[in-house]
Amino acid sequence: MVEEALTAERILEAAEEVLRRFGPAKATVVDVARALGVSHGSVYRHFPSKTALRDAVAERWLARVSHPLAEVAAEKGPAPERLRRWLDLLRELKRKKARDDPELFATYSNLVADARDVVRVHVETLASQIARILADGVEQGAFTIEDPVAAGWAVFNATAKFHNPIHASEWSDPGNDAAFEGVWSLLLGGLGVREVPAKARKKPSKK
Amino acid sequence: MVEEALTAERILEAAEEVLRRFGPAKATVVDVARALGVSHGSVYRHFPSKTALRDAVAERWLARVSHPLAEVAAEKGPAPERLRRWLDLLRELKRKKARDDPELFATYSNLVADARDVVRVHVETLASQIARILADGVEQGAFTIEDPVAAGWAVFNATAKFHNPIHASEWSDPGNDAAFEGVWSLLLGGLGVREVPAKARKKPSKK
DNA sequence: GGACTGACAAAAGTCAACATCTGTCAGTCG
DNA sequence: CGACTGACAGATGTTGACTTTTGTCAGTCC
Known part of the structure; x- marks a missing residue:
């Protein structure tokens, strides 16, 4: 054998x-x-240690989050819609992990609490994916941003409540989706998107 | 005696x-x-119970946070500047508590983790104070917002990283102030403020 | 007679003896 | 020779007897 x-x-x-x-x-x-x-x-x-082994497991596991997201970030379509899909996918992936893989999710939550390097790299990856979408959007004329990298971090930080595992217990709250929509509206404006996507908006009368 | x-x-x-x-x-x-x-x-x-006593202590303690903030919210000046001062004061008060009153702050953090009613009331108070500033801003023509209450919640949620005690350990990180500035810029845009406050900005050439 | 006590049961917390786990390394085995 | 073992020391966890705490209430005392 x-x-x-x-x-x-x-x-x-x-x-x-x-x-x-x-x-x-x-x-x-x-x-x-x-x-x-x-x-x-x-x-x-x-x-070299149990900690290193745990970090390595988490790294693989996090790659399975950031890879599908990277694909969305690398797409060609309109950036605002793409940013929305990216954020939706991030939320969905995190929530799915929390639901279907609770023990690994708990492992990851511990790493976040311990501020492990593997987590720092992961969030840097995610923020730079956002930055990429934002940069595309600027090129398309869809966003008005001075610094896409800084704005990428800002979007990541402003949406922390919806993807940081420290907030996982709030994700099943009744108002959570509505709260996300509220922040999303804020983001759209903050990124210089003037058109409101859904129902047509009257032109502002003043100015 | x-x-x-x-x-x-x-x-x-x-x-x-x-x-x-x-x-x-x-x-x-x-x-x-x-x-x-x-x-x-x-x-x-x-x-009736130790829990009720602890909640009551926290309630007093939280009132000492929300009262100074209420004063700022009730002021008459320009809303964007007031919102900024309100957020700065919230951050400062929370950080001061964490620094000067670590045991009471830990008590409060526990209440947040337990999702106690007293905390829910506190965050509702804060969100409505923001909403009040935003409503003033709309009246002044400084903000372009459909629903100040929803936007108040959105501002509160988007800034969670900077005032939610669950994030307290990150408040002393080097980049934390810069991260707040990034989110603040996003907020300003998201609330429909077109003028960038600091150095004069060229008028947008397109549109 | 109503604010307060103190004795009490049940729940929760402490602690030290014991057991398991982490990390190392001299030595085995193929 | 070098991947692997197994025995080991120190660190960390578990267990269960014991202590403290929470919450109740019959009874005291002004």
């Missing part, structure tokens, strides 16, 4: 499964090793 | 002092009673 070689990749898969099963509070390195049929010392040959 | 009557007011003062000293984790009803020289049974004559 040919044993498959022990690789970082296989450890990550096993670790993710163990985290999913037992959650961040109960999952141990011994559990991961047991799932792989090796001693836990072997795991430490590939990852 | 005339003993002063035991009133809810005196209990609240003692409870606040006990909470300030020992923090939410260590303060007990017996401590509060001891500070007043009575049995803890007497305290339960005035408050």
Whole structure:
């Protein structure tokens, strides 16, 4: 019987499964090793610490959030509509993770609370995706922005309530979607979009 | 020797002092009673539970946040400048509490995490103060807003990162003030303010 | 007679003995 | 030789007996 070689990749898969099963509070390195049929010392040959292993699992998991978003950010269509879809997708992905993968989501929430580097990189990725959409929008003449990078951060910060896992418990509140729509309106104006998308708007009489 | 009557007011003062000293984790009803020289049974004559007592202490404490803000909200000057001062004051008050009154601030953070009614009332108060400033601004022709109440909530939500105690640990981050400025710019635009306040801006060439 | 006490039950919290886990490394095995 | 093991020390968690706290209420005292 040919044993498959022990690789970082296989450890990550096993670790993710163990985290999913037992959650961040109960999952141990011994559990991961047991799932792989090796001693836990072997795991430490590939990852310097349990923390590093957890970060690496989270990194893969976060990539599965930021990749679909990157695709939307890279599209060609009108930027305002694209920004809206991007934000909707971010909310949807986060909420889906919180719902379908509660233990991994709890792991991620811990990382956020611990201000781990892997989280900093993730939010930088997201903010720069927004910046990219905003820059496209400026080129299209749809947005009036001085500094798309700064504005990208501003959009990310202003919508924190709707994607930061620290606020996850509020996502199922009755008014949450309405609250998002309110902030979205603010954003549209703040980005220099003059046309109100839905029903036609009267031209302002003054000025 | 005339003993002063035991009133809810005196209990609240003692409870606040006990909470300030020992923090939410260590303060007990017996401590509060001891500070007043009575049995803890007497305290339960005035408050139905420890939770109710804690909420009442927080309510007083929150009033000391919302009252100075209400004064700013009620002023007569130009609304955009007033909104800015209101937000600055909110940030300053919250940060001051976190710094100078860490135990009471921790008590409040717990209440927020528990989604207590007293917190809901507090944020409703704040959101309506914003709405009032916005309504003034619309009357002055400084803001272009359809629904000041909805916009008040949106401003409150979009700035959550800068006043919600759940984010308190980020308030001392290096970029936090810059992040606030970014969101503030977004807000100004989102509220329909066309003039950029600081250095003169060229008139837009298109449209 | 109503504010207050103090004794009490149930709930929650503490703490130290015990158990498990993390991280290391000398040594085995293929 | 080098991936892997297993035994180990120190750190961290768990357990369960014990203590404190919460909340109640019959009874006292002015």
